[in-house]
Amino acid sequence: MNVYEMEGFLRGNGIPGDLKVNESNAQYLVRKFSELQSQNADLAVQLANAESKGRELASELSAVDKIHNEAVFITDDHYEQRPPEVQRMIRSLAVLQIPAYDAFLAEVRARAIPSDVMAAIQKVARIRIDLNDFDGDKRGIVDCLGEAEESLIEVVNKFAAQLRKGASL
Numbered sequence: 001m002n003v004y005e006m007e008g009f010l011r012g013n014g015i016p017g018d019l020k021v022n023e024s025n026a027q028y029l030v031r032k033f034s035e036l037q038s039q040n041a042d043l044a045v046q047l048a049n050a051e052s053k054g055r056e057l058a059s060e061l062s063a064v065d066k067i068h069n070e071a072v073f074i075t076d077d078h079y080e081q082r083p084p085e086v087q088r089m090i091r092s093l094a095v096l097q098i099p100a101y102d103a104f105l106a107e108v109r110a111r112a113i114p115s116d117v118m119a120a121i122q123k124v125a126r127i128r129i130d131l132n133d134f135d136g137d138k139r140g141i142v143d144c145l146g147e148a149e150e151s152l153i154e155v156v157n158k159f160a161a162q163l164r165k166g167a168s169l
Contacts, residue, residue, distance in 0.1 A: 003126050003130070007130055010025075011134070016028065029127075029144060030141075030144050033144040036120055036123070036124070036148050036152075037147070037148065039116065040117075040151045040152060040155055043116055047155070047159055047162070053104075054104070057100075057104055117152060117155055117156060120148075120152055121152050121156075124145060124148050124149055127145060128149075131145070
């Protein structure tokens, strides 16, 4: 449903295509908000999976980083005393870069708020704006809107906190 259709629906000038038979406007909106909440739950699962992947990458990186730091801090005297094979390993570790980890971090930073969450937030905001023009009973609708907004805000805040936590590792 787009904004134009929602305006018509709330003003009683039209009905949405997915309105069920004998379903009231309030029931329709409650069903739509329930769908948003289930989307919210799905996004929370995706977020948990991404967090798990991030922890795995961080643990792998910390092991490699430890070896890298040890290789970098070998003094010139000690370096010259090492066999050529070890010197080659130290040189390669000293310039080590991890492209997969860098790509992962770039992706996480680029998608600070997932597009699905942003779209849901925009839908709730549009409904809230359109609700101002609705002359009928708003009590149930306003309660559902408040719950949907709180759930979306909670997801965004958790996601941001996890980004900050990951940045401080």
